Amino acid sequence: MPLKNAPMRDYGGIGFLVIAAGFLLITPILSTHRMTDFMIFCIFAMSFDLLYGYMGRLSFGHMLFLGTGAYGAGLFIKYINGNPLLAILVGIVVAGLLGMLLGLIIVRTTGACFALINLAFNHIGFFLVLSPLREITRGEDGFGVSATKLGFLNFGSRPIMFGFVFLCLLLVFYFLKRLTSSPYGIMIRSIKEDETRVRFLGYNTYLYKWLTFVLAGSIAGLAGALTALNYNYVNPNAMDVNSNVGVVFACLIGGAGNLYGALIGGVTYMIISNFLPIYIHRWEMFLGFSLLIITFRFRRGIWGYFQGIWGNIIKNKVIRKPIEGGAADL
Amino acid sequence: MLEIKNLDVAYGHAKALHDISLKIEKGQMAFLIGRNGAGKTTLLKTIIGLLKPKKGSITYQGNEISNLSPEELYLTGLRYVAQEKKVFGNLTVRENIEIAAYASREPIDRTLEKVMSIYPKLKDFLKTKAGQLSGGQRQILLVGRALVGDPKLLLIDEPTQGLAAIVIEDIVKILSGLKDKVSAVIVEQNLAMVNLLADRVHILKEGKIAREIMDKSEISDTRGLEEYL
Amino acid sequence: MIYTILYGFSIGAILYFISIGLSLTFGTMRVINFAHTLTYTIGVYALITLFAFLKGYFVLAAILAVIIVIPISYVIERFIIRRLYGESLDYTFIATFAVSLIGVDAIKWIWGVNPYPMKDPIGEYLMFWGLSLPIYRILIVIIAILLFVALNFFFKKTIVGKIVVAALDDKDGVRCLGINVDKYFSIVFILGSALAALGGVLYAPISSIHPYMGLSILLLSFAVVIVGGMGNLKGTFISAFALGMVMSITARYWSQGAETMVFIVMAIVLIFKPIDI
Numbered sequence: 001m002p003l004k005n006a007p008m009r010d011y012g013g014i015g016f017l018v019i020a021a022g023f024l025l026i027t028p029i030l031s032t033h034r035m036t037d038f039m040i041f042c043i044f045a046m047s048f049d050l051l052y053g054y055m056g057r058l059s060f061g062h063m064l065f066l067g068t069g070a071y072g073a074g075l076f077i078k079y080i081n082g083n084p085l086l087a088i089l090v091g092i093v094v095a096g097l098l099g100m101l102l103g104l105i106i107v108r109t110t111g112a113c114f115a116l117i118n119l120a121f122n123h124i125g126f127f128l129v130l131s132p133l134r135e136i137t138r139g140e141d142g143f144g145v146s147a148t149k150l151g152f153l154n155f156g157s158r159p160i161m162f163g164f165v166f167l168c169l170l171l172v173f174y175f176l177k178r179l180t181s182s183p184y185g186i187m188i189r190s191i192k193e194d195e196t197r198v199r200f201l202g203y204n205t206y207l208y209k210w211l212t213f214v215l216a217g218s219i220a221g222l223a224g225a226l227t228a229l230n231y232n233y234v235n236p237n238a239m240d241v242n243s244n245v246g247v248v249f250a251c252l253i254g255g256a257g258n259l260y261g262a263l264i265g266g267v268t269y270m271i272i273s274n275f276l277p278i279y280i281h282r283w284e285m286f287l288g289f290s291l292l293i294i295t296f297r298f299r300r301g302i303w304g305y306f307q308g309i310w311g312n313i314i315k316n317k318v319i320r321k322p323i324e325g326g327a328a329d330l
Numbered sequence: 331m332l333e334i335k336n337l338d339v340a341y342g343h344a345k346a347l348h349d350i351s352l353k354i355e356k357g358q359m360a361f362l363i364g365r366n367g368a369g370k371t372t373l374l375k376t377i378i379g380l381l382k383p384k385k386g387s388i389t390y391q392g393n394e395i396s397n398l399s400p401e402e403l404y405l406t407g408l409r410y411v412a413q414e415k416k417v418f419g420n421l422t423v424r425e426n427i428e429i430a431a432y433a434s435r436e437p438i439d440r441t442l443e444k445v446m447s448i449y450p451k452l453k454d455f456l457k458t459k460a461g462q463l464s465g466g467q468r469q470i471l472l473v474g475r476a477l478v479g480d481p482k483l484l485l486i487d488e489p490t491q492g493l494a495a496i497v498i499e500d501i502v503k504i505l506s507g508l509k510d511k512v513s514a515v516i517v518e519q520n521l522a523m524v525n526l527l528a529d530r531v532h533i534l535k536e537g538k539i540a541r542e543i544m545d546k547s548e549i550s551d552t553r554g555l556e557e558y559l
Numbered sequence: 560m561i562y563t564i565l566y567g568f569s570i571g572a573i574l575y576f577i578s579i580g581l582s583l584t585f586g587t588m589r590v591i592n593f594a595h596t597l598t599y600t601i602g603v604y605a606l607i608t609l610f611a612f613l614k615g616y617f618v619l620a621a622i623l624a625v626i627i628v629i630p631i632s633y634v635i636e637r638f639i640i641r642r643l644y645g646e647s648l649d650y651t652f653i654a655t656f657a658v659s660l661i662g663v664d665a666i667k668w669i670w671g672v673n674p675y676p677m678k679d680p681i682g683e684y685l686m687f688w689g690l691s692l693p694i695y696r697i698l699i700v701i702i703a704i705l706l707f708v709a710l711n712f713f714f715k716k717t718i719v720g721k722i723v724v725a726a727l728d729d730k731d732g733v734r735c736l737g738i739n740v741d742k743y744f745s746i747v748f749i750l751g752s753a754l755a756a757l758g759g760v761l762y763a764p765i766s767s768i769h770p771y772m773g774l775s776i777l778l779l780s781f782a783v784v785i786v787g788g789m790g791n792l793k794g795t796f797i798s799a800f801a802l803g804m805v806m807s808i809t810a811r812y813w814s815q816g817a818e819t820m821v822f823i824v825m826a827i828v829l830i831f832k833p834i835d836i
Contacts, residue, residue, distance in 0.1 A: 052649075058648070058649040058652060060652070105830050109829060111647075111648040112591050112648045112652070113785075113829055115648070115649075115652060116781055116785065116825070116829070117825075117826055117829045117830075119778065120782075120822040120823075120825050120826045120829075121822075121826065123778065123818070123819065123822050124819055124822055124823065124826075127815070127816070127818075127819040130815075131815050131816070132816075242774075245656065245660075248653060252653060282664050282668060284660050284661075284663070284664040285660065285661050285664040285665065285668075287657075287660055288657040288658065288659075288660030288661035288664065289657070289661060291653060291654070291656070291657035291660070292639070292654055292657045292658070292661075295650050295653050295654045295657070296642060296654070378735060380731060380734075380735075399734070400731070400734040400735045400737075401734050401737050401738060401739045401740075404735065404736060404737025405737055409735070410735045412731070412732070412735075416728070416729040416732055417728075417729070417732075418724070418725035418728045418729060418732065418733075419728050420724050420725075420727075420728055421721055421724060421725055421728075425721055425725075426725075428718065428721065429718075429721060429722060429725050429733065429736060429738070430736050432718060432722070432736070432737075432738060433736055433737030433738050434737065475736065478736075479737075
């Protein structure tokens with residue numbers, strides 16, 4: 001297997017701790033509230049990367065699922081029951097159901113078709129919550145969300161929210177890490193490489209694609225539900241079509257097809273979009289130029305870049321050893 | 331006229347041609363035979379510049395051409411007829427030839443005359459959309475297109491593939507008429523044709539040259555060649 | 560009702576101007592240009608500045624605005640689009656989107672974010688069956704039809720046009736006949752961008768002008784191109800006017816749903832006839 005594709009040995013527990021430590025370290029620098037924001041975005045970025053990085057399908061409408069999760073959770077609390085945990089579950093389920101429904105048709109498509117049809121549905125969703133469903137969703141103004149307290153779980157309190165989101169982040173990361181290292185993950189990646197071949201091997205690629213789509217949508221829904229609880233507020237911006245560029249940028253800059261990359265990219269984008277406008281007035285232009293540089297030079301993103309360096313280091317170490325049959329593969 | 335030395339061509343990581351070396355003399359008609367996937371089309375595509383070799387050199391009329399583009403090579407007299415028999419389907423036959431005449435700056439009437447003289451039957455189809463032609467007619471059109479301008483070396487990929495016997499006859503006739511006037515490298519599975527026209531045969535197997543037959547008399551031994559198809 | 564039809568056709572005409580370039584760029588270069596409507600927006604803002612400068616000569620300002628767009632589109636083609644040949648769709652999307660980001664921000668920088676008002680330059684009405692129809696809109700439709708005829712002529716009768724049509728069928732085949740197709744594709748790209756600017760310039764007086772106007776109409780143009788078929792000239796013409804009518808009719812009953820309706824149509828088309836790229 002060519003060296004650049006060789007997976008880094010799954011450090012499992014260590015990687016986990018590194019991430020956890022990393023986030024905890026940055027937190028004192030920024031506020032817990034900001035950090036919670038960042039982490040929610042990272043969850044969203046990971047869900048997007050599942051679709052884009054691992055399965056190779058670029059969607060320009062993933063916000064639809066974030067928004068659905070947000071509205072699902074928010075409306076649940078507003079009209080039915082203030083239980084935040086249930087609300088989050090509802091958010092995930094609603095987003096998942098939407099993914100199941102739309103996925104049936106959308107997964108048949110690929111490339112630009114896929115990107116645009118997601119965009120179309122995102123747009124439609126945005127419009128729906130803005131106008132026809134105005135009675136329920138309060139249209140442009142949005143509505144407040146106040147969850148009830150569950151014992152010590154008071155989502156109104158920032159540290160509690162932070163802790164809960166942190167937990168969710170780690171759980172999602174762990175789940176996706178296991179998933180992508182499993183045979184399922186290999187299947188998805190194979191589909192990205194050469195779907196026809198996989199199909200000829202007898203696998204039902206449609207099912208796997210659909211499943212991935214639903215999964216990605218559900219996790220995005222989780223991010224949405226957490227957003228609703230974090231801000232205590234939901235409005236159509238949760239489904240804003242233009243926000244898709246953020247998550248695309250995040251996955252690109254971090255390195256698509258890589259969970260660590262999604263996290264790095266997520267944090268990087270959050271930092272850029274939150275702090276750059278303060279220092280550079282024309283930050284969108286800066287964003288545009290960086291995107292250009294990345295697409296033309298740093299295809300594999302920051303994480304991929306480091307992986308490449310790591311690979312070279314290993315290669316140098318191995319070549320020093322006497323060449324046995326196996327080493328030639330590297 | 332054409333010399334290929336130690337050519338390596340790969341699709342991504344998959345090597346298609348290993349260390350290919352062969353020579354074509356002026357005025358000769360060389361045939362490439364081999365199984366599907368042996369690398370014949372890859373070789374032709376690399377010569378015409380649609381693919382770039384990883385290693386090795388291609389010398390044409392004394393010049394290194396492996397890094398040149400198809401457009402540049404056209405003016406040196408290299409002509410390529412692809413395996414897929416794609417014509418400009420939305421244009422008429424006449425317009426197809428018009429486009430062929432564009433780069434060589436040949437006046438369209440002279441071109442049409444030349445092509446008609448090779449294959450008079452095309453005259454009836456001048457106004458037909460090329461997409462509506464039959465496989466055999468397309469092949470004739472493609473060969474006709476390739477002969478526009480001042481062709482010196484033809485690279486033709488499986489001209490008789492999928493064609494009816496009567497059309498194959500026509501093509502063989504056209505190609506025999508070109509012998510000694512134009513050099514050619516032709517990929518073929520049709521051994522009868524090879525037998526008739528070849529000055530030499532190169533046999534490709536799994537991306538390498540398995541055998542080269544320089545002697546016309548040896549070529550008649552079709553049984554020997556069959557095992558390579 | 561007549562208003563609705565005229566309105567629909569005039570929107571359709573504008574969509575046509577813009578979608579032609581998008582469709583051709585996709586058909587020839589296989590690049591989906593997210594920055595396509597940047598030239599649309601630039602054309603509009605150039606128009607505003609020139610209009611003020613030329614003290615109200617609309618036609619002259621319009622023509623100059625379209626001409627100004629040409630070198631800009633050349634730069635975009637030369638440095639970005641050309642590098643995207645043969646790239647996966649993801650990267651062309653992202654790279655061209657980046658260009659659009661940069662461009663829109665540049666526009667905001669130079670002209671500011673506030674919308675500019677502009678008036679119908681003719682301001683006259685045609686009395687027809689007791690209704691007063693704005694001549695300006697009728698003119699737009701006429702220009703679109705003339706453009707369609709002109710383009711048809713170009714692609715069917717001129718050698719350059721035929722080369723492009725041939726290349727749409729078999730690019731390698733054209734290359735192997737000694738023709739540098741990329742050069743002609745660049746011309747096509749610039750032509751498409753200029754037409755988009757023309758669309759912008761014609762639409763400016765009857766729409767709202769703001770830096771993001773390109774983005775909103777871009778999505779609609781994508782819909783037109785998908786419904787009409789990439790690289791399909793006649794299809795683009797028909798689908799532009801058809802979708803224009805869809806918007807106009809929807810707007811009559813449900814004012815905010817016009818754009819969404821177009822997307823629903825696009826989604827339906829994509830479901831039944833997915834484009835395979």
